[in-house]
């Protein structure tokens with residue numbers, strides 16, 4: 001029988017939800033800083049990093065009847081794409097029918113979000129969307145997240161879910177630029193956020209990003225400078241008293257909270 005995964009307290013997933021679920025592995029987005037790819041290699045879900053952008057969907061995961069007492073984050077090890085949407089929605093329906101609350105985390109594709117919003121209107125109170133938008137700059141997003149939707153599409157998907165009456169939130173972890181751009185992100189997105197916007201640094205860059213590529217090393221150096229302790233403190237001082245702002249562990253460590 002399929003069961004939810006229990007997140008370790010304080011882990012990346014555990015910061016947001018005590019339970020998680022996936023219907024497969026592999027992610028078309030191919031983010032250069034991906035944490036899930038490293039887990040997939042370590043746990044031998046995939047043979048090596050080069051296989052990560054091949055989506056593998058497991059239809060046997062659709063049937064899930066467990067009921068838990070807190071939020072389920074779904075997905076964590078893949079995204080929602082046209083390739084897996086039908087399986088994703090069938091699984092989501094089962095999770096919701098078992099009276100669970102679901103945190104849907106995605107770099108959202110408009111067609112997928114429209115389908116979910118249109119099909120699950122009756123479950124609005126049990127769904128919280130969290131869309132990852134680390135920058136509004138198309139070129140920067142394309143570099144770090146080459147297979148993901150453009151930021152403009154993600155912003156439009158956020159607005160679609162908000163206008164449809166769903167609970168909405170944003171993850172700006174990792175931020176892909178500096179503190180000024182992060183503040184602009186807050187100001188642009190906050191009108192379509194009902195819950196929170198989470199800011200976090202790009203952590204463990206040297207371990208996660210392929211530094212054999214000179215362009216990656218150069219871009220990582222920008223990130224290190226943009227997200228220096230001094231700049232993170234400037235960001236924190238600017239936003240700390242504003243509503244909806246939340247800080248991920250990667251950033252809390254720097255400002256000492």
Ligand code: SF4
Nearest residue numbers: 027029030031034036
């Ligand atoms: S969207 Fe998430 S799982 Fe997919 S490649 Fe990017 S970081 Fe990895």
